[in-house]
Amino acid sequence: xxxxxxxxxxxxxxxxxxxxxxxxxxxxxxxxxxxxxxxxxxxxxxxxxxxxxxxxxxxxxxxxxxxxxxxxxxxxxxxxxxxxxxxxxxxxxxxxxxxxxxxxxxxxxxxxxxxxxxxxxxxxxxxxxxxxxxxxxxxxxxxxxxxxxxxxxxxxxxxxxxxxxxxxxxxxxxxxxxxxxxxxxxxxxxxxxxxxxxxxxxxxxxxxxxxxxxxxxxxxxxxxxxxxxxxxxxxxxxxxxxxxx
Amino acid sequence: xxxxxxxxxxxxxxxxxxxxxxxxxxxxxxxxxxxxxxxxxxxxxxxxxxxxxxxxxxxxxxxxxxxxxxxxxxxxxxxxxxxxxxxxxxxxxxxxxxxxxxxxxxxxxxxxxxxxxxxxxxxxxxxxxxxxxxxxxxxxxxxxxxxxxxxxxxxxxxxxxxxxxxxxxxxxxxxxxxxxxxxxxxxxxxxxxxxxxxxxxxxxxxxxxxxxxxxxxxxxxxxxxxxxxxxx
Numbered sequence: 001x002x003x004x005x006x007x008x009x010x011x012x013x014x015x016x017x018x019x020x021x022x023x024x025x026x027x028x029x030x031x032x033x034x035x036x037x038x039x040x041x042x043x044x045x046x047x048x049x050x051x052x053x054x055x056x057x058x059x060x061x062x063x064x065x066x067x068x069x070x071x072x073x074x075x076x077x078x079x080x081x082x083x084x085x086x087x088x089x090x091x092x093x094x095x096x097x098x099x100x101x102x103x104x105x106x107x108x109x110x111x112x113x114x115x116x117x118x119x120x121x122x123x124x125x126x127x128x129x130x131x132x133x134x135x136x137x138x139x140x141x142x143x144x145x146x147x148x149x150x151x152x153x154x155x156x157x158x159x160x161x162x163x164x165x166x167x168x169x170x171x172x173x174x175x176x177x178x179x180x181x182x183x184x185x186x187x188x189x190x191x192x193x194x195x196x197x198x199x200x201x202x203x204x205x206x207x208x209x210x211x212x213x214x215x216x217x218x219x220x221x222x223x224x225x226x227x228x229x230x231x232x233x234x235x236x237x238x239x240x241x242x243x244x245x
Numbered sequence: 246x247x248x249x250x251x252x253x254x255x256x257x258x259x260x261x262x263x264x265x266x267x268x269x270x271x272x273x274x275x276x277x278x279x280x281x282x283x284x285x286x287x288x289x290x291x292x293x294x295x296x297x298x299x300x301x302x303x304x305x306x307x308x309x310x311x312x313x314x315x316x317x318x319x320x321x322x323x324x325x326x327x328x329x330x331x332x333x334x335x336x337x338x339x340x341x342x343x344x345x346x347x348x349x350x351x352x353x354x355x356x357x358x359x360x361x362x363x364x365x366x367x368x369x370x371x372x373x374x375x376x377x378x379x380x381x382x383x384x385x386x387x388x389x390x391x392x393x394x395x396x397x398x399x400x401x402x403x404x405x406x407x408x409x410x411x412x413x414x415x416x417x418x419x420x421x422x423x424x425x426x427x428x429x430x431x432x433x434x435x436x437x438x439x440x441x442x443x444x445x446x447x448x449x450x451x452x453x454x455x456x457x458x459x460x461x462x463x464x465x466x467x468x469x470x471x472x473x474x475x476x477x
Contacts, residue, residue, distance in 0.1 A: 054377055081383040091378040094396055103380035103392075151382065 003066030005030040005159060005191055006051055009058035013046055013215075021046050021215040023060075030158070033185055035223065037199065039243060042212040045088070045197040048161045050083045051193065058166030081108065084152045085161040086122045089100040090144045092136040093106065097128055097147055100136045122154035126180060142173035149180050159191040160184065178205060199239060203227050213237045249423065252450020255457075266428075267452070270457065274432040277345055278413040282354030282360075288353075289360030293404070294394055295360070297368025314358035320417030322354050327421045343424040343475055350430070351379055351418035356408035356462055363407055396463030401473040406464055409414075413460055433459070 006028040013021040026227040028034060033221040036044045049055045050062060053069055062069045064228060065077055071079070083103070091106060093100050101122055105115045123129040131139070136147060136197055162181070168173040178201065184190045196202050202209060203222070209226040211219040211234070219226060219235040230236040237243040259267045298309070328334050330342040341347045375396045379389045394401065406411050415435035423430035425439060433456040438448035 052381055054380065071317075077383070077385055080380065083381075084383070085376075085381040087378070087381075089374070091374045091391070093375075094398075103379070103384070107382060107384040107388050108380075155383065 004063070005065060007063040007066075009061050009063070011050070011062065012048060012058045013043070013055070014058045019058075021245060023047075023049070023217055026210070026217055026220070028191065028193065030160075030191050031189055032207045033181075033205055034194065035202030035209045036193065036195045036206060036212060037197075037202055037209060037238065038212035039238065040197075042216040045163055046215075047212070048085060048163050048193065048195055051159075052083060052161050053080050054085075056087065081155075082157060083159040083161065084157045085163065086145075086148045086152050086165050088150045088164040088167060090141075092139070092144055094137055095132050095135070097123065097136050097139070098132040101145060101151050101154050104151065108176060118154050123148040125183070126150040127176070128201055142169055142176070145173065145177060146180070149177060153180070153188075154185050154189050157190060159193065160194065162194045162196075164195055164197060166196075166198065172241075174201070179207060181205060182221055191217075198229075211237075211238065248446045251447040253454060255447045256454040259455065267455070270431055270433055270436050270452075271455065273345065273430070274434075274456075274459070275463075277348045277419065278431060280354060281356050281412050282405060284349070284353045285356035285360050285408055289357045289408070290364050290394075290401060290405070293361040293364025293401075293417065294355075294368050294390065295367040297372060297397075298390060298393065301476050308365065310360050311362045312362060315362045317358065318417065319351075319355055319415040321417075321419030323351050323421030326354065326418070327350050330422065337343045341429060342422060342425060345430060346423040347421070348419045349431060351422045351439065352412040352415065355415060355418060356412050359411050360404045360408040363404030364397070364401050365403065367397040370400070372402060392398060394473065399436045402467055406467045406471075409438065409463060409467070410460065413456070413463070422447030459477045 004027040006026075010022050010025075011021065012019060012022045019235075025176070036047065038044050040235065041169040045056070050057060056070075063207055069076075069079055070099070093103065099120045101117050101137070105118060120129060120132070123132055126149060128143060128150065130191060136144070139147060160181075165181070166177050169177065181192055181194070182205070185192050190206070194202065194205060208221045209219075209223050210217055210225065213234050219229070219230060219232045220235065224236060227239060230239060234243065279453055296307060300310065326347065327342065329336050330347055331338070332342075341350070370392055375393050376389055379392045384392060384441075414434065416438055417430055420435050420438065422430070423435065425431050425435040430437075433452055437449045437452045439457070440446075440452060
């Protein structure tokens with residue numbers, strides 16, 4: 001049996017003694033789209049950051065394709081290069097749109113001709129090819145989000161972690177971003193782990209949904225089942241809009 | 246008001262005549278302060294970047310020391326250097342006292358904490374979001390550090406501007422270790438002090454205006470550099 005993409009065991013994460021995440025076991029299969037839902041403060045972003053190796057667990061282990069991620073140096077870099085994350089607050093570098101997308105490829109020391117070809121292809125996918133030489137910081141919110149996605153897409157990562165990628169965007173941009181995520185998943189086989197407050201978005205995109213509450217996984221299952229026949233009362237309350245948070 | 250007007254006229258006369266003595270003083274001021282800022286930049290920018298990148302709690306005491314030295318009075322820095330470089334001092338054998346080299350060392354000591362401290366603050370401000378974005382895009386440690394520096398460039402340029410402002414305007418340190426020797430260690434600020442003591446207020450004001458003009462041109466150049474990397 002092939003190893004899981006991510007496998008979390010006995011994980012605890014605390015900040016200054018306050019426990020924000022406690023997961024006994026959670027696994028992610030390769031090639032699927034996961035939606036992580038839950039009220040504010042449930043630990044969704046913390047979970048993404050732990051998976052992206054931006055944070056260390058206080059206790060427990062996270063395995064990536066069977067390998068313990070508690071490693072340093074070149075091994076950690078090699079693991080990190082198989083995944084990438086698009087943050088809720090888009091951070092663009094103060095340089096051109098082209099250079100922003102080229103950043104990760106140049107960090108991997110790819111041939112300049114390959115970099116150029118892949119960057120323009122990604123910019124074409126997100127509809128920003130004509131703005132390649134513009135300063136990235138001059139882009140609108142929707143363009144900036146598409147650029148952040150192009151910067152991730154161009155790397156062809158094994159797993160893409162998305163933290164509220166469409167928060168504060170208009171419906172047209174939301175649809176564009178969702179289509180790009182689907183394209184990336186279908187064309188490149190990228191596993192997507194999406195944190196979203198938007199229930200409809202999670203329902204539209206995800207194959208499987210994980211519901212977090214107070215740092216605990218209270219429900220995990222196929223999207224249709226979780227949305228239409230949730231097993232946990234808290235999930236039901238959240239989906240039906242009865243959860244005050 | 247009369248003296249200020251006469252001083253302005255004196256400044257115009259000195260500039261138009263390209264007075265050789267004045268040109269020598271201006272040249273030495275630029276050489277001493279420019280060299281000091283260059284050396285301080287080479288030391289302070291990497292040090293400030295390092296201090297900005299490592300967790301703040303690990304370098305708490307170093308940060309406090311840097312902040313304290315940012316307020317180091319020039320005359321105190323000059324006094325310490327004077328004692329070190331004097332014939333009885335530990336580096337007296339180098340025979341550097343009352344030379345432009347001693348003045349450069351003194352101004353470097355004043356500029357390093359300013360450039361280090363302001364670079365550290367600039368890097369800390371940019372660190373988390375830029376660092377994490379670079380890491381998640383697969384950058385190695387060195388690339389991450391360089392990216393943070395690059396993104397903090399406008400603020401780091403500001404640190405260099407502040408360092409230059411600190412040294413071009415100071416008089417205490419260069420007076421003590423340079424000695425204000427005519428044609429050898431006399432710079433704009435020490436010349437202004439001398440002219441004031443002599444009662445030549447017009448000349449002092451004229452030199453003061455030229456010093457301001459000089460600072461304006463140098464800072465305009467640095468501002469231009471800052472502007473080329475600014476978003477707007």
